Amino acid sequence: MEYYARSENKNKEKETVAQHAIRVAKYAEENAASFGKGYEGRIAGQFHDFGKMGHRFQDVLKGIESKINHEMAGACVVRKRYGLLESLEIQIAIYSHHKGLNFALQDNYNNYFDAEFLDSHGRKMSIADPEEFGNAFQIFMSEIKDNNNPIKAPIYDCCKNTKIEQMLAIRMLFSSLVDADYTASAEHFDSHIIDESEGDSLDTQVWIKSLMEFRNNIKQKSSADKHLNRLRDRVFDNCISAAKKPPGLFTLTAPTGMGKTLSLLAFALKHAQEYNKRRVIIVLPFLSIIEQNAKQYRQIHNTILEDHSQTEYDEKSRLYADRWHADVIITTSVKFFEGLFRHMPTDCRRIHSIANSVIVFDEAQCLPHDVICATLETMNALCKKYNSTVVFSSATQPAFSYRKDLDWQPVEIINDNATLFQHTKRVHVNWRMDGKTGFSDLAKEISQSNCCCAIVNIKKHSVEIYKELKSICKSDSDSLFHISTDMCIAHREAVLKEINYRIENKMPCRLVSTQCIEAGVDLDFDKVYRALAPLDAIIQSAGRCNRNGRLLQGEVVVFIPEDERYPDAAYENAANIVKLLSKDADIDIYNANHIREYYRKFYQTFSQDKGDLTKAIDTLNFEGVTNAYQLIPNKGFTVIVPYTKSLELFKEICETARTEGLSPLLMKKARTITVNIYNKKIKDVGEQLYFKPTKAKQEKALSNWFILLDHNLYNEKTGLQLENSESLNTII
Template sequence: MAARKGRVGLFALLVLGHHGGLAARRAIKDMLASAEGDAADRVQEAVQRVAELVPEILADHGAAVPGWARSADDPYAAELLLRMAFSALVDADFLDTESHFKGVRRPSGPSLSSMVQVFEGAREDYLRSPGVSPIDAVRTEIYEQAVAAADQPIGVFPFPAPTGAGKTIASGGFAVHHAARHGLRRVIFAVPFLSITEQNARVYGRLFGPKNVLEHHSGVDLHDLPVDRRWQRLAAENWDAPVVVTTTVRLFESLFSRRPSAMRRLHRLAGAVVVLDEVQSLPDAMLPPILSALRHLTERFGTSVVLASATQPEFFSLEVFKGLRPRPLLAEPKPYYRRLRRVRYEWRCDPKPTLQAIALEVAGQEQALTIVNTTKDAGTVHRHLEEAAHGDVPVMHLSTRMAGGHRRAVLMDVRQRLERGLPVLVVSTQLVEAGVDLDFPMVFRAFAPAEALQQAAGRANRNGRLEHGRVVVFDPADGSVTGTRLVYGAALDSTRAFFGPDRADPDDVDALSAYYQARYAVKDLERAGPGAEIQRYRADFDFPEVAARFKLIDEQTVAVLVPYGDSGEREHLRSLLISPAGADPWVFRKLQPYLATLPRRLAARAVGDGLATPLLGDLIEWDGEYHQVRGLELADPSGEDFVW
């Protein structure tokens, strides 16, 4: 019936796909053809029987569809409305079925307006904690400006502020005050990396109260919750919580999915505050659909969006944001970049040093962090550093070649050593450079795009206890050039054009703005590439093609179950994973501490060489050695290895 009602006919896709997923618009034509052929009599009989129970199906509900959704001028807004309606439909279906079979009644959480005082009181306690920083006064200024901005109308709120400026707490303060001011229903914090997600969830749990915060990502286990927090397991399915902390991958891949289980939480974005932390990490290729959806969430669904970053991208220079008025949280951010400049940059680019030469320089420090672009380079520098460092100085390593639990244990050890003033040298890939709360006196960073250089600098003198930290940017003569170029591409050329020993430093706000605009122009994001292609499929309401093409992260890696940690628990989870009955989702979450990753081609080679065994789907089990410091060690003869 819906398919025969003019413009409302597209909403037939919701009914058609509420079990299997949203189909393409052409499915309506196929459905009508079958309904008007041999099956016409049976269809008419079904319509009559349903109409006896629900007579409303015979009415023309076209007027219920907003005019902007019926217009052909902006198909992306209409496409998002279909997604929202589908989300509400399938969530209601899930909840109704759950209520019928399990008798489950979901408790309603507190309103955000009632949590303002809770947040402010917890923040005061937080500020009284030991470890006062010299820059706390500046952080307080930034917080007060962010809270003052909460009175502004619903919109898109850029939040550029230097690293260490307290964006996590200031974003939370803005969000809770803005939600209370405008009657918004929830706050959703999305963070790009799992390590920061867990870190921020701890902070927000302390500020909002742990019972009010739903932490929803692959690294948190919702199976073994205490009685008073079991609501979170139910709430995770549809984000029915006042405060949600998740990953940008889960947020946006749900937004552009077509499957009911992923999309049932989508309608929770309406009437919410969505805080995107470290927004510079969003891949350029996916910006057209992401920014388009954020704009329509704001203009059509009452959602406010915060774009937080120390290296704020120039999204408002793109066509997709044309005419959209930014509502900045800080009226004048530039003075804060000057006041919070806590490092000096040094450049080792001409002549180019070897990785061994850099390791020798690092070995002369008591506390230093070295960040490189590939796991191959991380292993090389770490081996050189082990040879060169004094025997009593621990030399640590961080990369995704290590199991998740291994990385967390190393990060905890590093933090403790830094806090106690003990010697520690760390070699890492990029996984520590954005938002991870580390404070080294000196950071070495392999040449990378400007935002990566500045984010790395945010790990040096983070709390302002030194007159200045040192950041050494080096362009290694023997680094993995192919792998670095493969991922960073044109961003490297744009960085060389604006930053360097005779140009600007990466924390120059004007140079960063020019850099982003040049980078976007070179890539021609809105007319070429996968993001532009996704937008064409969105305009044609081809939901399967959109879902197939939208990828926020490179899927050219596979998970590897490694011999690390509690062998008893690992073997128990492994047996559940491969049981004939199939594994529950909580098993996969519990496995996270035991999983490392490998590039797909290296994983295939490891299986072929007898170093690994296929376990389930893409998951493989490592049969070779696991290095107690560096994790998986498997040489890549192509030199293209690039894994966080």
């Protein structure tokens, strides 16, 4: 009898379990070899589908049976053959390769040969008869023709690893197996799939040459102050020099406007060249920054893989992105960490590709405080155990060393960065902490400046100040602008384009905005007002003032708004630390000691990760970690809005969504005209959409997406104006 792994392909060919096992073992071994676990990967690949050798699974292929667990049989073989503890990583990887990582194997082992036993998903075991199991094993071993020499040393040592390290080790092997299984399965149906899903290997010589040419071209066209350009050269040169240092954990701490985007890439490429790293991965917190940086990187070299929640792929490109087998990858924090802290196969598939890479985190201050320890301990493990180099870059580098639950000893790339901050002192900060500032008074002050920006913490405040300003500047309303995440991306981009045009041409320009412009947005105002906020937010806001050194000194005014409200309690607590420190003396945002003191007090307040995350890690609960590790909230509604300049797209999206339902491709196409909100009022003024039925799921399922029906609720100046609406932070 032949035992088949899956249905026949277009050539009427069926693949046997043994043929599939040999193929998966080869790919899993190649994947895991990058972190020294090639042999373990091969064993996992060989036995992952052993359970398909039973008659119950063969009946599944014939359409006779369903709900059969074929994974557990392979885990049983590995346990018996290589030992319970020694091969635990392999057992978990095999057992989990369809339903997600699960540490609880013992109940399944104890009841495996009970013919009626059901696993936690209500499935019977594929080979529940001991005699059938033994016969299947003999046939399988003769077909794969591999003697499987005993493992020479334990491959799982829980005594020497922290819980984070144990979970990462399991995820890495799991990733190697899942990718190998998915790839081999796809190859059965398309023999060219491997070539199509493999990107170029990293050619550092070509990349570095193109980078140098691109940077020289920018320097020749730059209108920035010569002193500022010299400082940018210093940062770039420091990155080139530091790239020769041994792999490990680095920080890059430099003021805003120092050209860190290209300098970080230079470090990564030179370091990869020096130490033969496989790829460069650039991780950013905001989609707006990714699109901006990716556009710049593609001008240097066009092989970059841009992978985030809004990237559009065809079927073949999707496989390429799923594997991360590319030379340079740019992605979001959410996309990067969802693999490292989630438990499902599709999320974890790519993470083996992180090993032996250079990983750059820009805007490191954006990491939420309640997941810091888990995040940074994982980064430490990637450096120590997976041959990766990690760089955290920021103008406001968090002093993570003040967290008592964390071992944090990075190497700083910039020589004497304290002096660098003093040399880039482009603004004077006026700390207006004696009393509260009214919105009407603030609007009057803004109206008296020709090139000014006010950044506040609450969208309601931004709208109120904008309206006050509009009533004052009736004869010069063209100079007034508003930006918040209540405006869709297309709207915000159009406003930013107009603002930059006016600034470059020395035309009056007055902007009221929320925090959404603080990072990754190149604006250069003469004067910036900033509502009291965490110190890192204030420093980022100051980076929008006199950015290119056009003035001898710009001015930043930090004020307490008359309605002193904040996005959340953590934000308020951090702002109060700034208020407390400023009572003793004005804070110097260019003084490293002042910044360190802020973080010392900050991490006294925020001294540990959230409790449910810590508990899940301590108990090796993979699904619990998935639920607890959240960089952004999952709740809210997505609203498709009728932005005037994108009305044709709005009409097209609405028509398709109504007739066919929402598909991933349509959602990505619509993203430039969507706004994310919490406000449930959208249910009264919007049309809720259904997901497009699929082969696996034929019934209509309601989504959290809506079409805005009342077009008057989308304002051409301030965006979506539902009563008391609060948008989600755009970190995805």
